[in-house]
Amino acid sequence: MAILTILVVSLLAGLSMFTVRGASDDQLEVYSWWTGPGEEEGLAAMAKSFEAANPGVRFVNAAVSGGAGSNAKAILASRLLANDPPDSYQRHAGLELLDDVRSGKVQDLTGLYHQQGWTKVFPKGLVENLTIDGRIYAVPVNIHRANLMWYSPGTLKDLGLPGPPKTWAEFLQQAETIKAKGRIPLAVGPEWTQKHLLETVLLGELGADKYERLFSGGISWLSPDVTAALATFAKVLAVSDVKSAAGDWQPQLDKVFSGSAVYAVMGDWSSSYLEQSKKLRWETDYNVTASPGTDGVYDFLSDSFTLPTGSRRPDLARKWLVECGSADGQNLFNPLKGSIPARTDADPGLYQGYLDWALQQWRDPKTRIVGSLTHGVVANNAYNAEIDSALGLFVQHGDQGKFARTVEQQYRETQ
Numbered sequence: 084m085a086i087l088t089i090l091v092v093s094l095l096a097g098l099s100m101f102t103v104r105g106a107s108d109d110q111l112e113v114y115s116w117w118t119g120p121g122e123e124e125g126l127a128a129m130a131k132s133f134e135a136a137n138p139g140v141r142f143v144n145a146a147v148s149g150g151a152g153s154n155a156k157a158i159l160a161s162r163l164l165a166n167d168p169p170d171s172y173q174r175h176a177g178l179e180l181l182d183d184v185r186s187g188k189v190q191d192l193t194g195l196y197h198q199q200g201w202t203k204v205f206p207k208g209l210v211e212n213l214t215i216d217g218r219i220y221a222v223p224v225n226i227h228r229a230n231l232m233w234y235s236p237g238t239l240k241d242l243g244l245p246g247p248p249k250t251w252a253e254f255l256q257q258a259e260t261i262k263a264k265g266r267i268p269l270a271v272g273p274e275w276t277q278k279h280l281l282e283t284v285l286l287g288e289l290g291a292d293k294y295e296r297l298f299s300g301g302i303s304w305l306s307p308d309v310t311a312a313l314a315t316f317a318k319v320l321a322v323s324d325v326k327s328a329a330g331d332w333q334p335q336l337d338k339v340f341s342g343s344a345v346y347a348v349m350g351d352w353s354s355s356y357l358e359q360s361k362k363l364r365w366e367t368d369y370n371v372t373a374s375p376g377t378d379g380v381y382d383f384l385s386d387s388f389t390l391p392t393g394s395r396r397p398d399l400a401r402k403w404l405v406e407c408g409s410a411d412g413q414n415l416f417n418p419l420k421g422s423i424p425a426r427t428d429a430d431p432g433l434y435q436g437y438l439d440w441a442l443q444q445w446r447d448p449k450t451r452i453v454g455s456l457t458h459g460v461v462a463n464n465a466y467n468a469e470i471d472s473a474l475g476l477f478v479q480h481g482d483q484g485k486f487a488r489t490v491e492q493q494y495r496e497t498q
């Protein structure tokens with residue numbers, strides 16, 4: 084009986100493997116963390132265009148929910164370890180790609196770049212962030228901005244506030260008025276949103292040069308400037324709702340637009356959520372400004388797609404990457420996603436409201452561009468993970484010195 088059961092189970096397993104493998108002949112599994120309003124529609128628009136260009140091929144959306152890839156990245160890591168990659172997966176431009184490249188998990192796309200003429204249509208600095216040891220490893224679909232502060236003009240008016248704060252010192256002053264009127268000055272969400280906040284406070288307090296040098300080892304986490312910036316971060320967090328933080332970035336923003344909180348620092352994926360899901364209008368119902376101290380600085384990140392080693396259909400995956408890198412694909416995706424195109428030749432007329440402003444800022448030669456910490460640009464994965472653990476403890480116990488010493492030491496250990 085036992086032998087019979089084993090035989091039947093093996094036969095079924097064999098059959099199901101056969102079914103999956105058989106089906107995978109004309110399907111492409113694409114992995115991301117885009118399940119929220121706006122981002123889901125943007126991905127679906129590109130998927131539809133990909134299917135239309137490749138009749139008979141099915142786009143399998145393998146998205147895993149959780150802002151900033153908080154769940155998706157962990158599940159992807161176990162799939163990559165088991166040599167069971169999707170046919171293409173989302174990564175950020177920057178040092179986030181390094182592990183995949185060093186461990187041979189992704190294929191070199193330099194040839195595809197030349198074939199498609201992409202080195203001429205993507206900004207040079209962006210291509211540099213996708214290049215490791217002279218080879219290019221991912222195709223960028225967009226540009227996002229991280230250093231933004233979102234608010235309701237109506238709430239500011241009700242509270243008699245003249246406008247959003249231009250510095251963190253001014254924010255802390257406003258926070259006193261806001262608290263006195265029974266509201267929360269700043270809404271935060273889960274740990275990654277707190278790191279996102281830390282990144283913008285560091286950028287605002289240190290300025291772009293020192294921010295960059297901090298993440299390239301040029302200045303110490305124990306230096307007086309960084310010590311002062313971290314003290315500001317602790318004060319900012321103290322006037323936030325961190326003790327009852329929202330579960331993700333959408334409910335974090337909801338607190339601002341229900342009026343219980345006044346500000347939230349978040350990336351510009353917020354714009355599509357606020358417009359499409361909440362039906363709010365830019366400048367009237369919601370507004371946004373550079374996070375305090377960062378006017379004229381664009382803290383960028385870029386969502387990109389890879390060709391994993393072991394993709395079942397590398398031919399189709401390449402076609403998907405062509406969709407991602409094409410002007411048509413980017414123009415379908417970005418207006419829905421709430422991001423601007425990575426390509427420099429996209430049609431600016433498609434980007435309205437907040438996105439028009441974002442595009443102007445991105446393209447303004449006077450804008451200073453720096454890379455995001457939380458979204459993969461300036462720190463490798465090992466260092467980022469160490470910052471996560473140390474920050475979790477800092478937020479919980481408030482030991483700033485321990486945080487700075489740990490992160491300083493981990494920088495050296497993770498390079």
Ligand code: GAL
Pocket residue numbers: 116117122149150151152175227332350352384385386458
């Ligand atoms: C970022 C990603 C964005 C958006 C955001 C919130 O890491 O680049 O596209 O998904 O997380 O989930």
